[in-house]
Amino acid sequence: MIDxxxxxxxxxxxxxxxxxxxxxIKLVGLGGxxxxxxxxxxxxxxxxEGCVVDGMIEKPDDVADALRRLVKQxxxxxxxxxxxxxSSAVITKKLTIPEGLPEREMEDQVEVEAKQYIPFPLExxxxxxxxxxxxxxxxxxxxxxIAAARRERLDGINDMxxxxxxxxxxxxxxxxxxxxxxxxxxxxxxxxxxxxxSVLFKLGASTTTMQVLRGRDLVYERExxxxxxxxxxxxxxxxxxxxxxxxxxxxxxxxxxxxxxSILTPYINGMVQELGRALQFFxxxxxxxxxxxxxxxxxxxxxxxxxxxxxxxxQVPCSVVNPFEGMALGSSxxxxxxxQEAPSYLGAxxxxxxxxxx
Numbered sequence: 001m002i003d004x005x006x007x008x009x010x011x012x013x014x015x016x017x018x019x020x021x022x023x024x025i026k027l028v029g030l031g032g033x034x035x036x037x038x039x040x041x042x043x044x045x046x047x048x049e050g051c052v053v054d055g056m057i058e059k060p061d062d063v064a065d066a067l068r069r070l071v072k073q074x075x076x077x078x079x080x081x082x083x084x085x086x087s088s089a090v091i092t093k094k095l096t097i098p099e100g101l102p103e104r105e106m107e108d109q110v111e112v113e114a115k116q117y118i119p120f121p122l123e124x125x126x127x128x129x130x131x132x133x134x135x136x137x138x139x140x141x142x143x144x145x146i147a148a149a150r151r152e153r154l155d156g157i158n159d160m161x162x163x164x165x166x167x168x169x170x171x172x173x174x175x176x177x178x179x180x181x182x183x184x185x186x187x188x189x190x191x192x193x194x195x196x197x198s199v200l201f202k203l204g205a206s207t208t209t210m211q212v213l214r215g216r217d218l219v220y221e222r223e224x225x226x227x228x229x230x231x232x233x234x235x236x237x238x239x240x241x242x243x244x245x246x247x248x249x250x251x252x253x254x255x256x257x258x259x260x261x262s263i264l265t266p267y268i269n270g271m272v273q274e275l276g277r278a279l280q281f282f283x284x285x286x287x288x289x290x291x292x293x294x295x296x297x298x299x300x301x302x303x304x305x306x307x308x309x310x311x312x313x314x315q316v317p318c319s320v321v322n323p324f325e326g327m328a329l330g331s332s333x334x335x336x337x338x339x340q341e342a343p344s345y346l347g348a349x350x351x352x353x354x355x356x357x358x
Contacts, residue, residue, distance in 0.1 A: 016028070016071070018082065022051075028345055029074065040330035040333070060163070068164050084173055084347065099134065126154050129144045196214070197214055205299070208275070208298075210222045235249065267303075293317050
């Protein structure tokens, strides 16, 4: 029997959401209940260039050191964490199997069905599944979602977390974490009508993830190679700074007076064009021809004028995501910092929400 291990763990209490990206690590800790969550911890630790490349942790010792600093900075006591693999590192597939099977027989059936979709020997992967519900197409059957990742990738993450003194309780898929967080945003922040199409652009360091949701259901996802690092590189080149210096000055808003006209405005114009093309590609490749609203998340979402420029270009209301909307704030959380950095925490918030949901 193969190892059916932790890509979909059941809900767990007292867990920190940890989002590791090329630019840094975000941490979110939640308390309370699913109806009345409390933001107890949030913090960001920047990473040096080269620590994470294309979703791969290239310098695990450096990342482990950053994680230790981050947990200490956040004041979190628990060592249990939920984190995510990039979607490109996980094979997912919906399968249909007979309903009512005992757990062991269900695992055997999933293993048999999964073999045809996984291009690696099964002993080289970790495989898990979650039951979605009755199949609408095959009477007497249920749909399950399988997820498989290379064993060496997960073992490397476990080793890195062990070095940092942390315990992995959930290993999720990044797109699912975003979807979970956006489901709450849609319910609380937007309060959309059933069937409404919402578009999320998560502006990462090197890639932008586009998700289209119909209500809470994901109907489309795409990544494109554009992100905030390009702006940081332009700042570093223009002012003769290191990338870390440029990133810090960008976040602090401490650049020279010509920054807006010489660098920021051209960058925003280019970003708006990229997002517009991504949206048009969605229309051309699906049955949909319009969306109802656009959300921006990630570190670049709060760039001055970006949301307004996107709304003007795509002719759809555009707003910046606050994944903590409607949450009470714990005593260790600074309200001003939360408001300033909230869009960066969407992925980490989705992971932290796993304490309430399967």
